[in-house]
Amino acid sequence: MIKCNNCGSVLPDNAKFCTNCGAEITAATSTPLKESLESTVESAAKDVKSAVEQTIRAPGGTVRSIPISIILSIVTCGIYGIWWVCQLNREVNEAAGKRDYLGGVAVILLSIVTCSIYFLYWAYKMGTNVESIRQQRGKPGGSSPIIYLVLSFFGLSIVALAIMQSELNDLYLGQ
Ligand SMILES: [Zn+2]
Structure with missing residues (x-):
């Protein structure tokens, strides 16, 4: 042919x-x-490779494109989402100055065995970390813990991750 x-x-x-x-x-x-x-x-x-590389290292964390992260999560049937959770877990805990925090793999495993209940706790906890990063940088506080928790409760974890990333992007870029 x-x-x-x-x-x-x-x-x-x-x-x-x-x-x-x-x-x-x-x-x-x-x-x-x-x-x-x-x-x-x-x-x-x-194209996929350049999309993945379209992340910027900013002081204190990695800025990621939200539409690309969502699309990658969907096309990989959630595998990218798991990787995204692990990266956010590490970056946010470190930026918030936490030393003893549960690794991303443990977060995923605990979320699976508790039928996502642990994930709700994790989402809330990540919100409190985002708030303390805000505080460190002298930014006004938000309602991240509640927003992440409620979205995750209604099965919109990917939306919670997107909002988390968007808030972090702004913080990392000093906006
Ligand atoms: Zn022809």
């Missing part, structure tokens, strides 16, 4: 003219389909 370089139609190997656009098919005006698929996959992989 080959691909017409003029319109992108897939044609049999022996095609002389494109059945779609009528262009004459020569070696120069067609690409073997396999090669064309490979380059498509390669460029898609590059």
Whole structure:
């Protein structure tokens, strides 16, 4: 199979003219389909890689794009979300000056065995940490603990994570 370089139609190997656009098919005006698929996959992989790298290291934490984090969580069936929880757990606890805190993997495991009840506690706790980061930086207080808790309670953990990240982005960028 080959691909017409003029319109992108897939044609049999022996095609002389494109059945779609009528262009004459020569070696120069067609690409073997396999090669064309490979380059498509390669460029898609590059897009994902650059999306993941579209995180900025700011003083005190990592600024992440919220739409990209949500899309990655959905397309990876939650796997990116788990990684995101682990990263936020570490960054927020460290920024809040906590030394003894439960690691991200333990948070995930406890959330699973307690049917998400531990996750509600974690979300609330993260809110209190965000508040203490605000305080450290002389920013006015918010209602993060309650917002994260309520959203997580209603199954909107991903929204809680997005709001958490957005509040942290602002804090890290000094806004
Ligand atoms: Zn064509």
